[in-house]
Amino acid sequence: MPRRTNRPIYSSPIDPRDQEIKALRRELSDLRHDLIRLQPQDIADLLTSYYTCTSRAEWGKWKRDTVQAVIERAKVDPALASYPGIERRAVCPLCGDGTNAFGSLGGFAYPGGLERHLTGYGNMHQCTVLGTAFKLSAEYLHERLLASDRAEKEREQERRQTEPMVRHAAQEPPAFLYQTEWRGPARGEAKMGEAEQRLRNLDFEIVVEGNVRTYRFVQDDWLVLADPRVANKIEFEVTSLSKPKKKPQHWRANTFYMLDSYAVDIPGKFRKRLQQAIDSFDDAAKS
Numbered sequence: 001m002p003r004r005t006n007r008p009i010y011s012s013p014i015d016p017r018d019q020e021i022k023a024l025r026r027e028l029s030d031l032r033h034d035l036i037r038l039q040p041q042d043i044a045d046l047l048t049s050y051y052t053c054t055s056r057a058e059w060g061k062w063k064r065d066t067v068q069a070v071i072e073r074a075k076v077d078p079a080l081a082s083y084p085g086i087e088r089r090a091v092c093p094l095c096g097d098g099t100n101a102f103g104s105l106g107g108f109a110y111p112g113g114l115e116r117h118l119t120g121y122g123n124m125h126q127c128t129v130l131g132t133a134f135k136l137s138a139e140y141l142h143e144r145l146l147a148s149d150r151a152e153k154e155r156e157q158e159r160r161q162t163e164p165m166v167r168h169a170a171q172e173p174p175a176f177l178y179q180t181e182w183r184g185p186a187r188g189e190a191k192m193g194e195a196e197q198r199l200r201n202l203d204f205e206i207v208v209e210g211n212v213r214t215y216r217f218v219q220d221d222w223l224v225l226a227d228p229r230v231a232n233k234i235e236f237e238v239t240s241l242s243k244p245k246k247k248p249q250h251w252r253a254n255t256f257y258m259l260d261s262y263a264v265d266i267p268g269k270f271r272k273r274l275q276q277a278i279d280s281f282d283d284a285a286k287s
Contacts, residue, residue, distance in 0.1 A: 029139070032132045039129065043073070043094065047133035053141055055148040063134060067118045070094060070130065071111050080107040092117055094129035164189075167214040168227035170239045170253065174212050177229060185231045195228035198260070202270050222278055233259045238277040254280050 036047050046069055053059045073093045080089035080098070089107035091098045092114065098106035099113075108114040120126025165174035180186040187195060196206060199215050204226055207214040215226035221242040227235040235257045254277040262269060 029136075032136050035129060035132050036136065039094065043070075046070075047130070048136075050137040050141065053137075054144060055152070056145050059137065059141055059145065062137070066130070066133070067115060070118055071114055074110065074114055076110050077107060090114055092127055094118075095127050097127065162211060165212045166227065166229065167212055168225055168229070168235075169237050170223065170225065175229065177213065180229045187228060187231045191231070192228065195234055195260075198234065198258075198266070199226050199228070202267060219274065222274075224274060232261070233257045236274070236277075238274065240281070254278075 036044055039047065046066060049066075050059065050062050053062050070093060074090040075093070076088045076090045080091070081087040088110040089098075090110040091107045097117065098108060099117075108117050116122060116124045118127050118130050120131065159176070160174075164177040166177045167174045177192070178186055178189050196215075199206070202217065204215050204217045204224075207216060215228065217224040217226070218241070221240060223239050223241050225237045225239075227237070235255060237253050237255050239253045256273045256277055258266070258270060258273070
């Protein structure tokens with residue numbers, strides 16, 4: 001019987017650059033944690049309280065609540081005010097930073113300027129300490145957020161099959177009829193009947209296909225889609241029916257809205273704004 005030969009097991013060589021990158025990442029993570037630990041204990045506890053977040057919505061709320069909590073910890077310093085008695089300013093309670101822009105004596109306008117500093121809004125340089133805490137939270141919650149996103153997407157697909165939807169735009173998928181996301185408070189099911197009656201009075205056709213509603217109005221070669229989701233107003237999108245663009249990136253639409261509070265000559269206001277939206281297509285083509 002032939003003897004079995006033990007063959008050596010070869011492994012791919014370890015790239016020293018990969019080891020160096022891993023080491024640098026560990027050092028960066030350690031430095032970030034050290035920066036948070038250097039804060040007073042109550043601040044450090046606040047900046048590491050993200051461990052219980054289980055979804056992207058909860059994480060977003062944690063970040064907003066943390067910004068607000070930091071603002072509440074800031075101390076307004078009258079000595080920093082360029083206009084005493086009128087202006088209130090405070091330095092960042094995390095990094096101690098401030099600004100000397102526009103002749104100010106330091107600190108940030110309180111609370112708006114400090115909030116922009118903490119969030120990095122616009123061209124503001126974000127607070128290094130809070131920015132670090134946000135990076136650590138994103139790193140820690142990464143896998144959990146991915147799993148939450150997948151579960152939320154599956155739930156949304158299930159909801160789309162059963163809940164009322166509205167086709168509000170020609171180039172976008174239908175949206176939930178009683179949900180507005182970031183666009184303000186929703187009208188809701190109880191008040192939707194009133195909005196639909198206003199649209200009927202404007203000669204809109206209500207088309208129901210399964211659980212999807214379309215509020216549409218056609219004038220010559222123009223299609224108008226109504227979106228009644230937001231409370232207290234109805235938004236309209238105007239698109240061309242006869243001149244579709246070949247490339248999606250060249251497609252455009254014009255929009256306008258009508259407030260629910262309008263009580264005089266509603267059809268006249270609608271026709272005027274619709275004509276202005278149509279005319280703007282020609283103006284854009286000439287420019």
